[in-house]
Amino acid sequence: MPRGFYAGDALEVAPRLLNKVLxxxxxxxxxxxxxxxxxxxDPASHAFRGPTRRNATMFGPPGRLxxxxxxxxxxxxxxxxxxDGDAQAVLLRALAPxxxxxxxxxxxxxxxxxxAVRDRDLISGPARLCQALGVxxxxxxxxxxxxxxxxxxVDDGTPPPEEPGVSGRVGVSQAGDLPWRFWVPGDPYxxxxxx
DNA sequence: CTTTGGATCGTCT
DNA sequence: GACGATCCAAAGG
Numbered sequence: 001m002p003r004g005f006y007a008g009d010a011l012e013v014a015p016r017l018l019n020k021v022l023x024x025x026x027x028x029x030x031x032x033x034x035x036x037x038x039x040x041x042d043p044a045s046h047a048f049r050g051p052t053r054r055n056a057t058m059f060g061p062p063g064r065l066x067x068x069x070x071x072x073x074x075x076x077x078x079x080x081x082x083x084d085g086d087a088q089a090v091l092l093r094a095l096a097p098x099x100x101x102x103x104x105x106x107x108x109x110x111x112x113x114x115x116a117v118r119d120r121d122l123i124s125g126p127a128r129l130c131q132a133l134g135v136x137x138x139x140x141x142x143x144x145x146x147x148x149x150x151x152x153x154v155d156d157g158t159p160p161p162e163e164p165g166v167s168g169r170v171g172v173s174q175a176g177d178l179p180w181r182f183w184v185p186g187d188p189y190x191x192x193x194x195x
Numbered sequence: 196c197t198t199t200g201g202a203t204c205g206t207c208t
Numbered sequence: 209g210a211c212g213a214t215c216c217a218a219a220g221g
Binding site for chain 1: 204205206207
């Protein structure tokens with residue numbers, strides 16, 4: 001997508017990202033669940049209390065990837081939105097697998113005792129999709145427009161849903177009531193029990 | 196199917 | 209020193 005696609009408010013960009021395709025090499029999936037985080041206007045955002053080393057990417061130009069580490073073992077990825085300096089972002093929460101399923105399974109099975117991963121669990125969850133696509137600290141700041149680290153978001157002609165599913169955001173303890181989570185209604189790859 | 200608790204460490208106070 | 213924008217396995221129905 002062009003840079004301008006990301007330049008708007010995260011609340012506008014989030015639902016428009018639904019049904020776009022996240023691509024890394026031979027691996028790709030359709031975005032079916034996202035959450036908006038609105039920087040200084042959002043107590044749940046990592047950027048709410050101003051710039052730090054971790055959230056620096058969010059304060060940069062739109063169209064880049066903000067990757068953060070959490071729970072001592074997981075990576076999560078956001079598309080940075082809004083004008084340069086405005087720390088808005090859209091958390092990518094779930095994909096529907098399109099290509100490269102075998103590579104995703106390999107990336108998702110852990111260590112020696114790795115067991116089979118069901119298709120349903122491959123990339124439905126913010127940390128799962130990062131693991132499946134090999135996204136980690138090295139991809140923080142990647143440019144999704146230029147694809148400088150092999151990560152792009154493209155339009156394959158599928159429009160966003162006319163009426164996306166809407167709810168409060170998952171796992172946040174601040175402002176959890178704000179309806180800033182969006183998903184493709186009925187899609188089996190949306191995370192959790194909501195659909 | 197649902198519930199529960201453990202893993203594990205970078206980041207900020 | 210406390211706490212996650214989470215996931216998984218184990219145990220119980």
